[in-house]
Amino acid sequence: MQLGTRWTSGDEPPAAVPDSxxxxxxxxxxxxxxxxxxxxxxxxxxxxxxxxxxxELETGVVVSLDAEGNAVVGHDPDDDFA
Incomplete structure (x- = not known):
């Protein structure tokens, strides 16, 4: 099991954030x-x-990996900010 973490945008991402x-x-x-x-x-x-x-950023921006393992930026369509 992997635990998540939170941090403020603009700050250096914590070590738990994968390089990918x-x-x-x-x-x-x-x-x-x-x-x-x-x-x-x-x-x-x-x-x-x-x-x-x-x-996921509080604004609804999402960074994830696609099926090939590439980092992609998207938006959560269910987010209230959309």
Whole structure:
């Protein structure tokens, strides 16, 4: 069993985040505009679905692995922010 973790976007992902998705998570973080009003940045949640890593940002952005093991960025269609 693998446990997930949470962290704030823009921070270095924890060691528990597999290298296979780390680069795409960091790319998403770089694409998030800064907030001049000082609002907190959204947080990531790392879980494992059938042994595959799945990182979801509170905004509904999802980084996961496709069937070939490539990291892909998508959006949770059930998220309230959609």
């Amino acid at each position: 998705i780390r680069g795409q998570i960091q790319a998403v973080d770089r694409a998030i505009p800064g907030d001049d009003l000082g609002q907190p940045r959204p947080r990531w949640t790392l879980t494992f679905l059938e042994g595959r890593p799945l990182a």
